[in-house]
Amino acid sequence: MASPPTVDWKCLPDDLIRKISDCFVATDDLDFYMDFRAVCAAWRRVTDDPRADGKxxxxxxxxxxxxxxxxxxxxxxxxxxxxxxxxxxxxxxxxxxxxxxxxxxxxxxxxxxxxxxxxxxxxxxxxxxxxxxxxxxxxxxxxxxxxxxxxxxxxxxxxxxxxxxxxxxxxxxxxxxxxxxLIMDYPSDDLCLWNMTHFADQIYLANMYGSIISTSTVREEATMTTAILGPTLEDCSSDMERKRGYYLVKSDGELLLVLNRRKSTGPVVYKVDTVNNVLIPVWSIGNRALFVSPYRSLSVDARKFTTVESGTIYYTGSFRACDYQNGGWKKKKVGYISLVSLEDRCRPPTVPQLFVDYCKDFDVxxxxxxxxxxxxxxxxxxxxxxxxxxx
The missing domain is CATH 2.40.128 (Lipocalin)
Incomplete structure (x- = not known):
């Protein structure tokens, strides 16, 4: 029986090599792209070296x-x-x-x-x-x-x-x-700015009163601007209720403001219209899941993580979540998410626990x-x- 012909992979057509490498770039699998280039000198010759220009x-x-x-x-x-x-x-x-x-x-x-x-x-x-x-x-x-x-x-x-x-x-x-x-309209002890977020070539931050400030990067030089919104949502029943927390998160191409209220019957998510400086109620986040905390917030496609629930907001400080059900947001209890560091846990952490730790811990x-x-x-x-x- 004749042996099958051998294939000299380094002799693949140049356009085919480029198409394969472009697939890795398109899916953000840059480590695969680097492994692909490492196969042989011929493949490196045809593809671009990312280290030639780190920008x-x-x-x-x-x-x-x-x-x-x-x-x-x-x-x-x-x-x-x-x-x-x-x-x-x-x-x-x-x-x-x-x-x-x-x-x-x-x-x-x-x-x-x-x-x-x-x-x-x-x-x-x-x-x-x-x-x-x-x-x-x-x-x-x-x-x-x-x-x-x-x-x-x-x-x-x-x-x-x-x-x-x-x-x-x-x-x-x-x-x-x-x-x-960053000095805003409230005493410094109540400022509590958080959630620095990059959206549409701007940097945004919010405080516990819902005020939002931004930076301008015109002519490649950043300058802080005054508050573009806020204090927002003045219908809160009390000052303490208003200070429960507002969290900025970039989600699926939009900038969202998430509220943390115990008694609110209205929407808890608003889209931030950064052009007209207004808030638009959001009644569904679809298949997204939001993890919010005072340090940073995160939006993920829940369909890609089996233990993360779609349409759910995980409040990493209070271990509660709310989801969109039957035309409205509904608070619900979730399993206890431990604040103990990952190194001290006896069991492997779940994916929600990993995301909670990512949001609640800031870099040192x-x-x-x-x-x-x-x-x-x-x-x-x-x-x-x-x-x-x-x-």
Whole structure:
């Protein structure tokens, strides 16, 4: 019996190689794309190298989030990512983190890092391609509550709190981060800003009263604007009821404001019309599931995760959820979602538990921890000093 003819895979037509590689890019499977290029020199010759330009929007992740790092005290600890659109989990050992301070993870999967030597310049790492984008600005030494990397033009936004609510931003040409303290119409002890969200080339934040503020990135320079909404929904029965919480979340191409009320009979989700600065009631979120907390919020396609319920809002602070049933929102009890860290749980965590931990825990800047531990002084590029110690 004659043996079947052998196939020389490296001799595939160039257009077929490009079509296959484009499929990986289209589904945000950039790690598959890199594995595909690693097969042979012929395939690398035909396809583009994502590391040639780390800012190329074609090779920037869009749907990935980084879950809590396992053993985060180790610089090369494995990191788990999840694609909120396709439901695929990816666990990677990031040995390259040994060379940097970890600052935070952007909701699109990019990592914000800092050089380990003064002046601690900022770096943005694409963990799926290995591409690194260099920034001149040293990373801030304040407590980092959240970070966002805007792709075009690439800018890093850092939200600090809770002792001082401010947003800092820099692009590649910035010598240092520009900072704007966030002062609104209420006393600072009631401010409680949260949920820094990237939507339509803007950064949005909300506070416990439902006021929403935004940034403007006109001419590649960010500036804070006044409140575009709020305080919203003044029909609350009391001031305490009004302060129960408003959470911003980007969901399926829309910016939503989610309410946390015990006695509300009306809608608990509103679409934020950022053009006309109005709120539009939402009576159904379809197959989406929302996880909301004071630190960050998340929207996922529940059909991709078997243990996540469609049309459900998970309030990670109160362990309650509400869903859309029979023409209206209905509160319901859900299984207890433990606040115990993942490392201490005896049983493997469920997918909702993983998303709860992602939303309720903010990233800790390793530079800030080092400064506090060693009581070093931090000098920014403009010569100003920050001692990094809070009494």
């Amino acid at each position: 190329n929007p074609r090779f920037l992740p869009t749907s990935w989030i980084m879950l809590r790092r396992e053993g985060s005290t180790l610089p090369d600890a494995p990191i788990t990512f999840v694609n909120t659109t396709t439901g695929r989990f990816l666990r990677k050992s990031m040995t390259c983190l040994r060379r940097y301070f970890f600052v935070g993870a952007s909701p699109n999967g990019l990592l914000v890092l800092g050089e380990r030597a003064p002046p601690y310049e900022t770096r943005v790492l694409n963990p799926f391609t290995g591409a690194v984008v260099n920034f001149k600005a040293p990373i801030p030494a304040d407590m980092v509550q959240d970070v966002i990397v805007m792709p075009s033009p690439m800018m890093v936004f850092i939200f600090t709190g809770p002792h001082k609510y401010s947003v800092s931003w820099a692009d590649q040409s910035s010598e240092s981060f520009k900072e704007r303290e 800047s390793e530079l800030e921890m080092m400064l506090r531990r060693n009581k070093h002084s931090y000098y920014s590029s403009d010569g100003s000093e920050y001692d990094g110690i809070t009494e």
